[in-house]
Amino acid sequence: MIGLLGGTFDPVHFGHLRAALECLQMLDLAQVRFIPLRVPVHRPQPQASIAQRVAMLAAALADEPRFVLDQRELHRDGPSYTLDTLRSLRDEFGASQPLCLLIGADAYAGFLDWHRPLAILELAHLVVMHRPGHDPIASPALRQLYQERACTAPHQLATQAGGRILLQTLTPLDISSTRIRALIARGHRPRYLLPDAVLTRIEHDQLYARPDRRG
Numbered sequence: 001m002i003g004l005l006g007g008t009f010d011p012v013h014f015g016h017l018r019a020a021l022e023c024l025q026m027l028d029l030a031q032v033r034f035i036p037l038r039v040p041v042h043r044p045q046p047q048a049s050i051a052q053r054v055a056m057l058a059a060a061l062a063d064e065p066r067f068v069l070d071q072r073e074l075h076r077d078g079p080s081y082t083l084d085t086l087r088s089l090r091d092e093f094g095a096s097q098p099l100c101l102l103i104g105a106d107a108y109a110g111f112l113d114w115h116r117p118l119a120i121l122e123l124a125h126l127v128v129m130h131r132p133g134h135d136p137i138a139s140p141a142l143r144q145l146y147q148e149r150a151c152t153a154p155h156q157l158a159t160q161a162g163g164r165i166l167l168q169t170l171t172p173l174d175i176s177s178t179r180i181r182a183l184i185a186r187g188h189r190p191r192y193l194l195p196d197a198v199l200t201r202i203e204h205d206q207l208y209a210r211p212d213r214r215g
């Protein structure tokens with residue numbers, strides 16, 4: 001079973017890394033593939049360049065062999081649609097390999113607005129990770145989808161290639177890239193919120209020093 005964590009990673013932080021590790025351990029995943037998106041569909045563009053986000057991710061993932069940097073979305077033109085990414089992963093890993101899309105509760109709140117969400121669920125399971133301050137099931141439509149697809153025991157995910165939804169409790173870490181960018185813009189060092197190797201890259205490239213106009 002393979003975990004997939006897509007994101008802007010602008011920058012990657014311990015909220016991503018710890019969530020990925022806990023999913024890896026609790027769901028018995030063989031690996032978690034970190035998939036930086038090229039052009040976000042639902043949000044403003046990242047501040048760091050593609051090369052800078054890749055360099056930060058590579059630095060963050062270097063110590064854990066089961067964390068894999070997957071650059072397939074960066075090699076594709078246009079918006080990064082999860083459905084295209086899953087099709088490409090299916091081509092690589094086969095039709096029967098269980099794929100688990102790991103998404104935070106904030107991302108799941110918008111899932112029904114994604115491009116063809118039900119087609120996404122045909123290709124992968126959704127593992128909705130609790131995130132401080134976000135209700136994982138924020139609307140009646142999401143509740144209904146969850147009730148239709150709910151999986152309460154992680155080992156059940158391994159019996160199907162996709163189609164189920166699991167709510168995953170994690171050690172709550174209220175860390176976000178937005179907060180890290182804001183700290184840097186105010187002149188603070190965001191130590192202990194992200195790996196030192198990532199902070200070194202941020203400081204080397206003088207990233208996020210200007211105020212974040214994205215809120």
Ligand code: ATP
Nearest residue numbers: 006007008009015103104107131173175176177178
């Ligand atoms: P930003 O603050 O710029 O929106 P972010 O911190 O949410 O960024 P993303 O790269 O957008 O980071 O997140 C990628 C994925 O990781 C999303 O599914 C998101 O919900 C999840 N995620 C990010 N931070 C956490 C966290 N602290 N706990 C659980 N899940 C998280």
